[in-house]
Amino acid sequence: MATIFCTATSLDGFIADDAESLTWLFNTPNCEGDPQGRYGDDATLDFDRFIERVGSTVMGVNTLEWLRREAQSSGKPFAWPYEQPSWVVTHRDVEVPDGVKLFQGDVADLHPLLVEAADGRDVWVIGGGDLAGQFADAGLLDYMWVHLTPVTLGSGRPLMPRRLRLHRENVERDGQLTAMLFRVVGPEPD
């Protein structure tokens, strides 16, 4: 069981642009749309395999609102995309889909609930970056798994607004994306 921040990021370290758009990501061909494909068939940094090992999820409220806006803009009713027990962190009184729980406060108090709900599988910190950073501050983030996207955005929502030392565990090509798994070592001194 591990707690993993798995996300896509621009080359200059943003997970969303200033307008909270992800078109830069959706416009990037992954292995299905790029002839360079993957390195071999034994890719381990495969999102489909990752999600099978996820036992619970947590996201910040801005990410929830982004999901809601995406559904609205495509004319579809909003449907919660994850079947695992899930939490949204917020100080606001927001409407959440049935079964999704709200939390506010110190993520160190939330983590045991996520672990218990995961029942031996992994906890996925979906984002944003500061939320993942809160888990790292508490020494509770085990891995960062990023899909590096060959685009720069100049500004936006940061990947990890912290000084953290990471240890690279794996790198794989996924079309134009570069999937990288890092173990979190700890705070990087000034």
Ligand SMILES: NC(=O)c1ccc[n+]([C@@H]2O[C@H](COP(=O)([O-])OP(=O)(O)OC[C@H]3O[C@@H](n4cnc5c(N)ncnc54)[C@H](OP(=O)(O)O)[C@@H]3O)[C@@H](O)[C@H]2O)c1
């Ligand atoms: N590239 C990717 O793969 C990826 C992945 C995830 C998200 N995103 C994008 O990133 C954007 C959102 O990122 P974001 O950094 O703005 O934030 P976020 O983590 O989705 O939301 C941040 C908000 O959550 C609330 N919050 C955070 N920690 C809390 C705590 N401990 N207790 C209570 N409330 C807490 C606060 O809002 P309140 O105080 O107002 O409640 C905070 O402003 C969205 O556009 C989303 O689509 C991209």
